Amino acid sequence: MLSIPEIATQIIDKTHTNVNENNSRTIFLVGSKSGGKTTLLYTFLEKNDPPRETLVVEYSFGRKSNQKQGIDKTLCHIWEYGGKLETLTNVLQATPVRGKFFYCIMVDLCKIKNIWETLETCTQAMNDVYSTAESSPELIIICGKYDLFKNFDSEIKKTVCTSIRSVALLKRAHLLFYSSKEPPLLRRARDLLFNVAFGGGVPIREKNTNYTKPLFIPKDSDTWESIGVAPSTIEQVKSRYMTRIAPSTVTSVPSSADGAQLLAHPEPSVDALLALKYSELNNMESLDIHSDYLSSLNK
Incomplete structure (x- = not known):
């Protein structure tokens, strides 16, 4: 039985020709469960319906006329993944990519014990699938629920921010803190997606590295000196984070032919x-x- 992305690939491939990064973009949105992916996506697409739980993989698209460049329209294909992160690599391998590709990891700032697992699993899946590809996706880390996170203990906030900034620096990722409850942050996140989908990419006119405020750091604009730690490997960053914030305990699930499906959709x-x-x-x-x-x- 074909997967949802494989079926969609067959449909799109039959009709989709002559695309490039000027008239077609792809966004793949993944990350923490209930971290705000659908809410942000609905805001970007100007959907008025109440956000609903993502059914493993959901497809949406946006279209914008662009007469100034002599192009009838720019299409943005948006894939939102809401399944178990353990199966993410298989889904990525089957997801069709058209034009310039942006890989967005949504992190729930309130679930500090799960932040590292989310970042590590999502970035590893991207590396596994695209390490040998001609071009890798541009990575964006969007950290949601800042309206709650800003009230956390100062040392906790510093540890989380320092670690996420370190990952973004090592992975050459854009970094954005976001909240659907704070209009300025919601507008900034929506504008970022709009520029990714239809403009020239992530805007770099804004920047904030102060952990007491919502971070916004375009890729290649941060430094170890600014972060306040010595140059580190990803394993060293992980060790520092795990030492200060222990991960959640994961309950094992029996494995079998049916267990694989149960693991993904229990x-x-x-x-x-x-x-x-x-x-x-x-x-x-x-x-x-x-x-x-x-x-x-x-x-």
Whole structure:
């Protein structure tokens, strides 16, 4: 049975030709469960519906006319992954990429015991899939729920910020702190996605490295001296973080042929929704991707 990304790839490949980074972009959004991925995406796409739980992999798209550059429109393909991070590599391998590619990791700042696992698993999956590719995706780390995180103990905030900045420096990632509850931060995150999807990439006119305020650090603009630690490897950064903030205890799950599926989707309600989504994707008449959109890709 084909996966959702594989089915979508077949559909898009039949109609999608002559694309490049000027008229097509791809955003892959992944990270902490319930970390605010869908809320940010709905804001960017100007959807008024209440955000719903992501069904493993969800596809959306945005389109913008761009007559000034002689291009009819720019299309942005957006993949949001809400499944278990352990299966992320398989999903990435099957996800179609069109034009310039941005890989966005959403981190829940309130779940400090899970932050390192999220960063490590998501960056490792990206490296595993794209290390031998002709071009790697541009990495963006978006840290959500800052409205709650800002009230944490000062030393905890310093440790978290120092560690995330170190990862961003080592991985050459853009770094942004965000909250859906604070309009200026929500607007900044939405503008960032808009520029990624339809503009020239991540804007660099703003920058903040003070951990007592929401961070915004474009890639290649930070230094070890500014972070306040000696140049480090990723393992050294991990060791410092784990020493100060112990990770959450992970409960093992039995492995078997059926266990692999259970590991990815342990809730019966999610299993039912997944079956429905597969059914929809296999029925061209009920696809969420409208036929007028698919036909427009050849124009």
